[in-house]
Amino acid sequence: MIKVSKEKSHEVATYERQVQKNVSEYHYMKIRLEFQEKGVHLNAPHFKQLILSALRDLHGEVGAALPFDILTFDEKSFSAILRISNRGLVKLWSALTLLGSYQNHKCAFRVLQTSPFLLALAGNSRELALD
Amino acid sequence: MEGVIYKTLSSAEAKELNIQTQGPKESEAFVSAFLKRCLPGLREEVIQERLNRKAVILEHSVKQKKKQKRKRRKGLSAKEKRQLRLFEIKAEQQRYNLFLPLHNLWKQYIRDLCNGLRADTQPQMIQTKLLKADLHGSLVTVKKSKCPSYVGLSGIIVQETKHIFKIITKDDKLKAVPKCNTVFSVEVDDFISYIYGSRFQLRSSERSAKKFKMKGSIDL
Amino acid sequence: MLREWERCPRHLLVSERSNFQLERSRHGVAVRGHPFNYRVSFLIPECGALPVKLKSVIKNFGKYYLVKDLPLHEFVNHDFINIFIKKGAFYALSYNTKIDQDNTAAVLPTGKLILSVDKDTYEELGLQGQPSRYSGKKVMRYIVTIDLTDASFLPDTKKHKRVLWALKENMPLKFDFLLAWHSTDVEVSTAMSYFSKLKMKEYEPNITSSILRDLHCPVLQNSELQGKPEESCSAHELFDWLGAVYNNVDCNNHSYSFISTYCCPQPSAVLSQAYMCTVTGFILPEKIHHLMDHLCQYFDEPKLAQWVSLTVHGFADSPVSWKESEHGFHKSGENLYNFVIFNNQDYWLQMAVGTNDDCPP
Numbered sequence: 001m002i003k004v005s006k007e008k009s010h011e012v013a014t015y016e017r018q019v020q021k022n023v024s025e026y027h028y029m030k031i032r033l034e035f036q037e038k039g040v041h042l043n044a045p046h047f048k049q050l051i052l053s054a055l056r057d058l059h060g061e062v063g064a065a066l067p068f069d070i071l072t073f074d075e076k077s078f079s080a081i082l083r084i085s086n087r088g089l090v091k092l093w094s095a096l097t098l099l100g101s102y103q104n105h106k107c108a109f110r111v112l113q114t115s116p117f118l119l120a121l122a123g124n125s126r127e128l129a130l131d
Numbered sequence: 132m133e134g135v136i137y138k139t140l141s142s143a144e145a146k147e148l149n150i151q152t153q154g155p156k157e158s159e160a161f162v163s164a165f166l167k168r169c170l171p172g173l174r175e176e177v178i179q180e181r182l183n184r185k186a187v188i189l190e191h192s193v194k195q196k197k198k199q200k201r202k203r204r205k206g207l208s209a210k211e212k213r214q215l216r217l218f219e220i221k222a223e224q225q226r227y228n229l230f231l232p233l234h235n236l237w238k239q240y241i242r243d244l245c246n247g248l249r250a251d252t253q254p255q256m257i258q259t260k261l262l263k264a265d266l267h268g269s270l271v272t273v274k275k276s277k278c279p280s281y282v283g284l285s286g287i288i289v290q291e292t293k294h295i296f297k298i299i300t301k302d303d304k305l306k307a308v309p310k311c312n313t314v315f316s317v318e319v320d321d322f323i324s325y326i327y328g329s330r331f332q333l334r335s336s337e338r339s340a341k342k343f344k345m346k347g348s349i350d351l
Numbered sequence: 352m353l354r355e356w357e358r359c360p361r362h363l364l365v366s367e368r369s370n371f372q373l374e375r376s377r378h379g380v381a382v383r384g385h386p387f388n389y390r391v392s393f394l395i396p397e398c399g400a401l402p403v404k405l406k407s408v409i410k411n412f413g414k415y416y417l418v419k420d421l422p423l424h425e426f427v428n429h430d431f432i433n434i435f436i437k438k439g440a441f442y443a444l445s446y447n448t449k450i451d452q453d454n455t456a457a458v459l460p461t462g463k464l465i466l467s468v469d470k471d472t473y474e475e476l477g478l479q480g481q482p483s484r485y486s487g488k489k490v491m492r493y494i495v496t497i498d499l500t501d502a503s504f505l506p507d508t509k510k511h512k513r514v515l516w517a518l519k520e521n522m523p524l525k526f527d528f529l530l531a532w533h534s535t536d537v538e539v540s541t542a543m544s545y546f547s548k549l550k551m552k553e554y555e556p557n558i559t560s561s562i563l564r565d566l567h568c569p570v571l572q573n574s575e576l577q578g579k580p581e582e583s584c585s586a587h588e589l590f591d592w593l594g595a596v597y598n599n600v601d602c603n604n605h606s607y608s609f610i611s612t613y614c615c616p617q618p619s620a621v622l623s624q625a626y627m628c629t630v631t632g633f634i635l636p637e638k639i640h641h642l643m644d645h646l647c648q649y650f651d652e653p654k655l656a657q658w659v660s661l662t663v664h665g666f667a668d669s670p671v672s673w674k675e676s677e678h679g680f681h682k683s684g685e686n687l688y689n690f691v692i693f694n695n696q697d698y699w700l701q702m703a704v705g706t707n708d709d710c711p712p
Contacts, residue, residue, distance in 0.1 A: 013698070015375065016368040016576055019710060023364045023587055028594075039691050044610050054465035069611040071600040075394060081598055081612060113683055116362045117703050118594025120685035123390035123664030128631070131444070275474040282477030283521055314474075351474065 005057075008028060024116040025044040025088045028071070030048060031096060033078035036106040047080065051092075054099040059091050061111075079112070089114070189237075220289060225305045230268070230287045237268030241319050246319045257322055263339045266291055266317070271298060273349060274325065275314035284308060291335045312351045327351065352485060360681050360706040366586040367700040368576045380712055381644060381662075381688055381700055384673045386459055387441040387444050388634040388666040392597060393646065397655035398626040399562060399692040408645050413555045415531040415633035416543055417446060419550040422525050423456060424518040429506050432499050434545060436462045439534030445526035451680040456526050458532075462500035462637075466524075467670040468493055477517045477523075485679045485707040489517040494677060507562055510590055515520045519601065521523065529633040530627050556632030566622045567615035568576050568592075571658060581618065588616035590689060590701050593660060595650050596627070650694040655672075679707025686711075 033047070042050070048070050056064035068081040084092045113124050119129040140150065154159065166178050173259075201309055212218060242248050244260050272285040286298035296308050296315070310328030317324045327349050333341055369376045395401075425431055426443070435441040441461035448455045457468040466480070473480060473493040480495035497514055498504060504511055518524060530546070532539050543551070569584035569592050578585030584592075592615060595602060602615040639661075646659050665672060667684030678686055683705050691699040702711035 005644065006468055008621060012408075014368070014370050015373065017574060018366045018586075019569040020364045020366070022359065022361055024591075026360065027359065045635055048610055056479075067612075069613050071595070071611055081600065083611075087357040087361060114684040115685050116359070116703070117364075117685055118600070118689055119662065119688070119689065120594070120597060120663075120664070120683060120705075121686070121701065122392070122594060122597035124665040125389035125664070125668065125684075126449070128389065128446075130552070275471075276477075277474060279473070279477045279479050282475065283516065 019037065022086075022116075025085060025114050028070055028121055029082045029092070029111060029119045030113040030121050031080055031082060032112055033080075033102075034108050034110060035078075035102075037112050040102070040105050040107075041075075042078060042102070043075060044070060047073055047078070049098065050099070050102055051082075054056075054095040055092065058098055058099075064076055064095045064097065064106045065090055068092060081118075083118075086116070147232040151334060170248050180342050181206055218290065220305060225299060227287070227299055227301050227302050230289060230299050233289075234270055237265075238319060240264070240268075248322065250321075252322070254322060254324075256318070258324055260271055261317065261319075261324055262343055265335055266296075267335070269317050269319075271315045271326070272298065274316045277342040279307055279349065281313060293334050314351060361485065362457055362685075363588060363704050363708070363710055364590070365702045365711050366576055367702075368536075368573075368586075368708045369698060369700070370697060371480075371696045377712070378643070378690070378698060378700060379640065381673070381702060385636060385638045385663065385686070385688065386442055386671065387457065387666040387669040388639060389666045390629060390631045390662075391634055391639055391642065392627065392629040393642075393665075394593070394596065394628075394654055394660045394662075394663045395649070395656060396566075396568060396622045396658070397624065399624055401560065401628065402649065405642075405645055405649070408560055408642050409556075409558055409630055412630060412632070412634055412638045413531065413533075413539070414553050415529060415557055416546070416551050417554060418523045418528045418546050419552075420551055421546070422523055423464075423530045423570075424523070426458055426499065426516055427497070427511070427518060430544065431525045432462075432540070434542060435532060435623060439532055442529075442531045442533075442633070444666060444669055446529045448668060449680070450670060450678070452616065452644060454524065454526075455460065455668060455670050456524070457658050458499075459671065459675070459676070462498065463675065464497040464499055465670045465675075466495040466497075468495065472522070472524075474655045476522050478514065479701050483679065484677050484709075485681075492679075496675070503539075504703050510615065514529070530633050531633050532598065533546060533637045534590050537579060540635055543559050554632060554694075556630045556634060558630050560626065560628040563596070563625045563627055564623065566596070566625050567588045567619045568622045569616045569619055569702065570618045570623070573697040573699075574659075574687070576699060584616045584618070584668060586691075586699050586701055589660075589691065589699075593689060594614055595624075597629075599710075617688065634663075639648070643692075646690075646692055647696060649691075650696075654694065656694070658691050661692065663688050673702075676711075677707070677710035678704075679708035 033042070052064055055066055066088045067085070068088065073079040073080045081109055082092070093111065097110065099107070099109055101107060113121055115121055135290065145151070163175070170178060178183070207215065209339070241264060244264055245252060245257055248257070266288050267290070268287050273281045273283060276282050281309055284298070284300065286300035286306065288296050288298050290297035294310055297305060297308060298308060299305050310332050313328040315326040315328060316328060330349065330350055331345070367377070369378070371378060412545060418513050441458055443458035445456045450467055454469060457465045458553055459465065467483070468476065470493065473495070476495070480493040482490040483492035483494055484490050490608060528702050532542060534542070569589055571589060572579070572583035575627050576586050578588060595613065600613060602613065603612070603706055604611050604613055606612055643661055646661055665686035667680060669678055672678035672686040678684065685703060685705045688700065688702040704711055
């Protein structure tokens with residue numbers, strides 16, 4: 001990662017500014033799993049297993065070895081926040097896109113939001129729903 | 132050796148050989164008189180010229196063909212016309228009203244070309260006809276352009292060149308609009324056609340012979 | 352190709368450390384310069400109930416309006432300019448338009464109308480603009496800026512006529528707009544009746560709050576922006592942790608856990624409780640500044656907390672991030688900032704932007 005930092009030391013020593021480029025090692029993804037039919041149950045370990053199998057299908061054992069974390073998982077809506085290193089983002093994203101079924105139930109992943117900042121996922125203005 | 136050959140004979144030798152010796156002037160006069168007598172047709176200067184030494188190059192030289200003069204056309208060439216400013220419209224004639232009759236004439240021309248425009252006429256037929264038609268006198272509007280300030284310009288085409296439409300606008304201004312990166316709209320009796328200028332960069336005379344191909348997507 | 356995959360688009364994080372009392376303090380620039388705010392959240396550690404003052408501040412964040420199918424030429428109208436632009440700070444942002452695919456429009460409080468339009472619209476619109484800075488070789492997006500307060504932008508001038516013609520006759524662009532207005536001397540709701548001929552609806556910002564218990568919280572030291580190993584956490588670590596808090600991420604994980612290995616940055620302390628409040632809507636910078644002033648005053652009385660945090664999320668589809676610097680949407684349209692206000696009036700300011708953004712001020 002490249003770090004650009006500049007420090008302005010004015011006559012007041014308490015001012016400091018730092019510009020960091022590509023400071024985050026991780027990308028965060030907010031995703032949701034959608035099933036065609038209702039009534040499918042899934043818990044967090046199964047969810048992670050599903051993503052791992054998707055990675056294995058597309059990228060082989062190397063892909064399956066990609067470390068990622070499920071930071072949150074909601075068992076009702078099947079929505080989750082994943083953390084993945086920057087290097088693995090494209091691999092994970094492509095694996096999620098190409099996944100089509102879970103235990104013979106047709107399903108699809110929707111990537112709702114991605115960001116290098118976890119804080120950015122806390123506010124998605126595209127979700128502002130006014131009637 | 133040379134000196135011996137060319138030196139004048141001594142008087143003793145002359146006497147011996149019975150030859151009259153001559154001074155250089157006399158001998159020169161004799162030679163010229165002799166030549167004149169032998170070559171009666173030539174003037175003295177020409178003979179003198181022949182006597183001059185000339186360097187002769189002993190090489191093969193290609194004789195240059197003389198350029199054939201082109202047949203002169205009856206009228207003026209395009210360049211001459213341009214120089215005479217025949218293509219330009221004088222400032223006092225740049226008036227929209229002056230070109231309205233041309234526009235009416237053009238409308239009539241298109242109607243004739245399409246065998247009368249009726250509401251149920253196939254738009255495709257009009258398009259194929261318009262493609263080959265002369266556009267001088269048509270009322271066009273710039274619909275799209277890469278340069279935003281052309282958008283909305285509207286007027287009668289007074290001149291068409293390979294790359295430019297010259298149009299006269301309602302407020303009597305002559306504008307040159309490049310065809311490249313511009314989409315024009317032409318309206319004839321409620322039929323609106325769009326001209327993609329980038330595909331239209333031909334002289335009007337060449338256009339009538341050109342076959343337009345439909346392929347790919349058109350952008351501007 | 353694999354190498355290409357492993358590269359991530361650039362993002363920027365600007366961290367500043369300063370004090371509110373300083374004359375050169377730029378907190379006002381950061382807050383006022385960020386016109387379109389979607390969500391304001393604050394976190395007060397060691398606080399069980401919100402002080403009454405703060406409660407009234409967030410209650411009075413003001414209304415915002417959603418006007419449907421508002422034609423753009425309304426903004427060029429001189430009645431509008433005289434009523435709204437010249438007598439206050441007017442904010443408008445097109446609603447439900449995605450800046451990476453649709454046309455987007457915004458009116459800034461400085462009186463600038465900004466259109467971010469795709470190539471085809473631009474070619475048809477007939478208004479001069481600039482190609483987007485993030486468009487690459489083939490320009491697919493243009494930014495048109497019209498200064499409504501310009502002295503030469505008077506009725507019947509050539510410029511005004513051209514803009515009016517373009518927006519009214521040539522291409523009547525319409526958007527659903529989020530509107531808000533800040534004025535000190537005119538009642539907002541009466542002025543808003545200007546738009547009553549259109550379908551208009553009034554909205555209040557949505558407030559949610561919760562109390563978090565037994566929260567692992569990084570230790571901060573106001574003078575150490577980069578943090579010190581074993582002593583305090585860096586600003587970036589805090590920024591990450593705040594994200595975890597607002598997203599309800601569990602920080603109690605072991606390094607061998609299957610699901611997640613995310614942990615609170617070290618060193619950390621456990622807070623018995625923390626008050627978290629989120630306000631969502633179309634929030635004016637003036638109100639945020641007001642809230643920030645009150646958060647500073649929170650430390651007027653001695654408190655257990657060392658610091659409070661104020662986070663502001665911008666609209667992902669706004670054509671500007673700070674001031675007039677262009678904002679775009681690459682993989683995400685983040686433009687957000689976060690204040691950490693310490694009890695001695697020191698503060699940290701962090702501003703984060705994504706790929707298609709200029710560096711924040």
